[in-house]
Structure formats: structure tokens, C-alpha cells
Amino acid sequence: MTQPDGKPAPDALVVGAGPAGLMAADTLSAAGLSVLMAEAMPSPGRKFLMAGKSGLNLTKAEPPEAWRAAFGSLPGWFADILTAFGPTEAMTFARGLGQELFTGSTGRVFPVAMKASPMLRAWLVRLENRGVDLRRRWRWQGWQEGAHLFGTPEGPVRLSPRVAILAMGGASWRRLGSDGAWVSAFDTAELTPFAPANAGLSVRWSAHMARHFGSPLKSCALHAGNLVSRGECTISARGLEGGGLYPLTPALRTGASLILDLCPDLSPEAVTDRLSRPRGKASLANHLRRTLGLDPAKQALLNEFARPLPADLAPLVKALPIRHAGLRPMDEAISTAGGVRLDAVDDTLMLRAHPGTWVAGEMLDWEAPTGGYLITACLATGRHAARAAMLRATSR
Known part of the structure; x- marks a missing residue:
């Protein structure tokens, strides 16, 4: 079967040019298979490039x-896929691909x-x-009589490759191509x-919080359900966002409350002891800053969610409901x-x-926190699917 432009039909079709699709095409082409990679957007790797915008x-x-x-x-078999191509790989x-790497103090690489652009270009x-x-x-656009149907600038195209890998992403950042429209097929x-996964939280702030928009919340512990996260998040006009919050998304998605420990390195007893020190003529704000190190952003949250402030502030400092x-x-x-x-899917995906x-990448029903897990797991699933497809394509 030939394509509309007269070229022979490819051995393998890869749909989606994000990390999972690129890895699938890389694996298949390295095995000598002819590969057509179809991308809905005008350029490949748009979400990958956005992920690298700040590093x-x-x-x-x-x-x-x-x-x-x-x-x-x-499932154990799926976890095995993610560990077979982990950080070292x-x-x-x-x-x-010619990329020199460094590892930060938290282990992030x-x-x-x-x-991301130098790596994408080399790839x-x-x-x-x-x-x-x-x-x-x-x-x-789905399947039509067993063939893969595409809408293209030149009109409808049908392809019947030996094997195909779908890697069209999830349903976030629609403007970058992950719109989830494929579910209709x-x-x-x-x-x-x-x-949503790795998502921010909506908070309807009172007017006095506006001065703190953009302020980071550091040295906090965030609790939701049975999940705990230590990391920085940011107060924004829309609510809270940032890497310290994102791991709690699975619990917050089910309606769990968010509880903030403003002094996670101090025990409740230590907080009580420090707050009980004489403050003299110092204001409460200065007393909280001197005894507990609470910066203006943390104090603003106390005032936002706990006014009128009780005489015993220690329980709220250790467990402030947001x-x-x-x-x-x-x-x-x-x-x-x-x-x-x-x-x-079977254990080959x-x-x-x-x-x-x-199927590979974020099309599949799994989720992971930010911090390097998402990208590497997409690479892992793209590689795993392509290896299985390669065996099928070469055995026929």
C-alpha cells in the first residue's frame, strides 16, 4: 500500500511527537524499520519544550x-516498565544525544x-x-476499516502500517497539542x-492577600489525606501552585482538605514554648517573626484562615486549614x-x-509527580511499546 504522495507505506506508524512518540520512533528506526511520525501540531515536542522553559x-x-x-x-507489570528505563537509562x-548533565542537591537531573531545545534538535x-x-x-481521527485515518492539510489520509504506536498525550495544555480529542475513537x-494531575489549587483570597501574590512559601509541610509533601509553593492570584503542592493532587482531587504546617521542623511543644516567651512591647507580627521565623507570607495565611486569632496559636501554626x-x-x-x-492493554502496551x-506516554491511565518522573516514564513507555512493535513487525 502506498501513501497519497506515492511513497511506500511505512513499516511503523508513530502518532504524536512528544517524548513518548519520539522515543518510539527512535527505537523503531534504530532497528532499521521505516517510520512515519504524524504530529497534529505545526512543530514537534511543544509540551517538551515548555517543560524545559524554566529548566x-x-x-x-x-x-x-x-x-x-x-x-x-x-500493577506490577507496569511498574516494571518504569523501572526498566529509569534514571540511569x-x-x-x-x-x-550530546547532552551534558548535572545533578542538583535534591537529586533532580x-x-x-x-x-529542552538542544536535546530536541539533536533528537x-x-x-x-x-x-x-x-x-x-x-x-x-481513529480507525476506519482497520486503517488509521488522518485529517491532513492535503485532505483525508488512510495508512495501514505493519504496526502503530499512539502517543498523543493527555488532556492538559491544549494549546500545545495535548487536547485529549483522541478519546472519541x-x-x-x-x-x-x-x-487534573500536578495541578494548582483555587483559593478565593480576601483583598489583603493581593500584596503577597508571587510570594513563595518555604519550609512548610503540606498535608492532604494520607499524603505529605515538603517543598516550596507560591501564593498566586488564583490560589496556590508549585512543586510542593503538586504531589498532593491525588488526594485533593477526591476532596481532601489541605493542611499547612508552617514550622515542620519544630514539635508542637517547641512551638508552644517559643510562643510563650515574653514579647514585651513587640507586636504579634514581630513576635511570630522572632520566635518562629514566620515571614510575612506565612503570617498573612494565619490571618487569612484563622482570624480572629486565638490566644493559643500553636495548634494553628502546626496545622493551618486552607x-x-x-x-x-x-x-x-x-x-x-x-x-x-x-x-x-496487554503487558507490552x-x-x-x-x-x-x-499506546504510550500520557495517553495511558497513570500519573506521577513532577521532578523528572513524568518525562522519564514517558520515555520508558515509548521504548517498551516500540520494542514489542518491532518484534511483531519483523516477525511477519
């Missing part, structure tokens, strides 16, 4: 047990160049040199509805939960209902 956190250097635990509860892969050059045919503005029984209006909209989330159910088609 591409490629992975996190930590032991396999900690790496695996960061992904929460997953991700670093080796990036170095193979970045390219020395910090941005695309390698794929082009192997003959990967990248088609832009090709939007996958699937049976609802194969899907879990999308929900009234919120739920997670920010899904399109603002860094990633999404939901997608193709893991029981709708091939769709049970569509033999010869695999």
Missing part, C-alpha cells in the same frame, strides 16, 4: 525502590544547557538521518475519564490522570481491541 528536569537520580514508589500504586540516553536530526518521515498537521469501557475551591482547571494542570485503562496498535 528541563529530565529525571531524578535515586535508588530503584524510591523511584518505583514515586508512581504510587500500579534516561541519563545515558540524553548523553547519547538537568542538562547543563537547562533548556530530530538523528531521526531524520535514519529516514524517519515527520508529517506535521496530521491529526489522527475509543470505546468508553477502555477509558478512565481525565482529571479553605480552597478545589483544583485549578484541567487545562492548566501540568499533566492528567485518566486515559486508556491499563486493563485495556498493545491495545487488546486493536492488535498491532500500542
Whole structure:
């Protein structure tokens, strides 16, 4: 079967040119297969480039047990996919694309160049040199009589490759291409509805909080349900956002309350003892600053959520309830939960209902915190699906 432009049909089709799709195309082309990579946007890797805008956190250097635990509860076979291509493999892969790396004090790994663009450029050059045919503005529209149907600038196109890998992302950051429109081609029984992951929290602030918009909250512990996070977050006009908050999304998504420990390194007894020191003519604000080190942003939160302030402030300092209006909209989330159910694919990530088609990346129903886990896991699933597809394509 030939394409509309007269070229032979490819051995393999990859739909989506984000990290998972790029890794799938890389793996398949390295095996000598002809690959057509279809991307709905005018250029590839848009969300990947956005992830690297403030520094591409490629992975996190930590032991396999900690790496695996960061992904929460997953079927063992899927967790094995994520550990088979973990931090060490991700670093080796990036170095193979000419990227010099460094590891920060928290174990997070970045390219020395910090941005994603040098890595993406090198990656695309390698794929082009192997003959990967990248088609832009090709939007996958599902299956038609067993073939993959696309809407393209030249009109409808049908392709029947030996194997296909779908890696079209989740449903956040629609303007970058992850719009989740592909769900219409699937049976609802194969899907879990999308929900925000790694998302900010909506808070309806009173007017006095405006002066603190943009202020970081440092040295706090955040609690939601049975989840605890130590990390920085930021007060914004829309609410709270930042890496310290994002790991709590699974609990907040189910309606859990957010509790803030403003002095996590002090016991309740120590907080009580410090607050009981004579303050003389000092204002309460100065007393909180001198005894507990509470900066203006933390004090503002106390006033926002605990006024009128009681005589005994220690319980609130250690467990301040944050009234919120739920997670920010899904399109603002860094990633999404939901997608193709893991029981709708086999342990190679091939769709049970569509033999010869695999799914990778954020299309699948899993989630992970930020900090390098998301990108590396997308690479891992793209590689795993491509290895299985490669075996099928070469055995026919």
C-alpha cells in the first residue's frame, strides 16, 4: 500500500511527537524499520519544550525502590516498565544525544544547557538521518476499516502500517497539542475519564492577600489525606501552585482538605514554648517573626484562615486549614490522570481491541509527580511499546 504522495507505506506508524512518540520512533528506526511520525501540531515536542522553559528536569537520580514508589500504586507489570528505563537509562540516553548533565542537591537531573531545545534538535536530526518521515498537521481521527485515518492539510489520509504506536498525550495544555480529542475513537469501557494531575489549587483570597501574590512559601509541610509533601509553593492570584503542592493532587482531587504546617521542623511543644516567651512591647507580627521565623507570607495565611486569632496559636501554626475551591482547571494542570485503562492493554502496551496498535506516554491511565518522573516514564513507555512493535513487525 502506498501513501497519497506515492511513497511506500511505512513499516511503523508513530502518532504524536512528544517524548513518548519520539522515543518510539527512535527505537523503531534504530532497528532499521521505516517510520512515519504524524504530529497534529505545526512543530514537534511543544509540551517538551515548555517543560524545559524554566529548566528541563529530565529525571531524578535515586535508588530503584524510591523511584518505583514515586508512581504510587500500579500493577506490577507496569511498574516494571518504569523501572526498566529509569534514571540511569534516561541519563545515558540524553548523553547519547550530546547532552551534558548535572545533578542538583535534591537529586533532580538537568542538562547543563537547562533548556529542552538542544536535546530536541539533536533528537530530530538523528531521526531524520535514519529516514524517519515527520508529517506535521496530521491529526489522527481513529480507525476506519482497520486503517488509521488522518485529517491532513492535503485532505483525508488512510495508512495501514505493519504496526502503530499512539502517543498523543493527555488532556492538559491544549494549546500545545495535548487536547485529549483522541478519546472519541475509543470505546468508553477502555477509558478512565481525565482529571487534573500536578495541578494548582483555587483559593478565593480576601483583598489583603493581593500584596503577597508571587510570594513563595518555604519550609512548610503540606498535608492532604494520607499524603505529605515538603517543598516550596507560591501564593498566586488564583490560589496556590508549585512543586510542593503538586504531589498532593491525588488526594485533593477526591476532596481532601489541605493542611499547612508552617514550622515542620519544630514539635508542637517547641512551638508552644517559643510562643510563650515574653514579647514585651513587640507586636504579634514581630513576635511570630522572632520566635518562629514566620515571614510575612506565612503570617498573612494565619490571618487569612484563622482570624480572629486565638490566644493559643500553636495548634494553628502546626496545622493551618486552607479553605480552597478545589483544583485549578484541567487545562492548566501540568499533566492528567485518566486515559486508556491499563486493563485495556496487554503487558507490552498493545491495545487488546486493536492488535498491532500500542499506546504510550500520557495517553495511558497513570500519573506521577513532577521532578523528572513524568518525562522519564514517558520515555520508558515509548521504548517498551516500540520494542514489542518491532518484534511483531519483523516477525511477519
